[in-house]
Amino acid sequence: MPREGSKPQIDSALVHQLAQLLDETGLTEIEYGTQEWHLRVAKGSLAPAAFAAVAAPSAPAAAIAAVENDPAKHPGAVLSPMVGVAYIRPEPDAAPFIQVGDEVRVGQTLVLIEAMKVFNPIKCVRAGKVTxxxxxxxxxVEYGEPLLIVE
Known part of the structure; x- marks a missing residue:
């Protein structure tokens, strides 16, 4: 357990095990932690693998951290309306529909979800910025899974 103000020691064996678990299961993100620390390992085409270890949040920060740890609780979360496969590009070599920092408008296609060989466009229901x-x-993706955040 790290002392307050000190750098946390990262257990590289644990990180390696979690990364290996991602490969074995086909998941793109996994989180593990205790009351004292939290570790998130993610991979994907959008960002390189991310590793983070943080101290447990204080009581007032706990509500903010709950939204950070569960993006589905964010008021700007765009949730998947169905089970399927998400595509952020209209074609494999095309530019993505949206990227972080883009301003989006109501009715704009954000993501496609393929379900039963049908591509379903997920449209923006509120204007804002993709964060x-x-x-x-x-x-x-699963039903109700957060796809992106628009603020």
Missing amino acids: RVLVANGAP
Whole structure:
């Protein structure tokens, strides 16, 4: 357990095990932690693998951290309306529909979800700025899973 103000020691064996678990299961992200620390390992075509270890949040920060740890609770979350495969590009070699920092308008296509060989466009229901893209191109998604955040 790191002392306050000190750099946390990262257990490279644990990080390696979690990364290996991602490869074995086909997942793109995994989180693990205790009350004292938290580790998130993610991979995908949108960003390189990310590693983070942080101290447990204080009580007032816990509510903010809950939204950060569960993007589905964010008021600007765009949730998947179905089970399928998410595509952030209209074609494999095409530019993505949206990227972090893009301004989006109501009715704009944000993502396609393929379900039963049908591509379903997920349209923007509120104008704003894309602050997070939470799915990788070609990633499987579940009903209610957050796809991106529009603020």
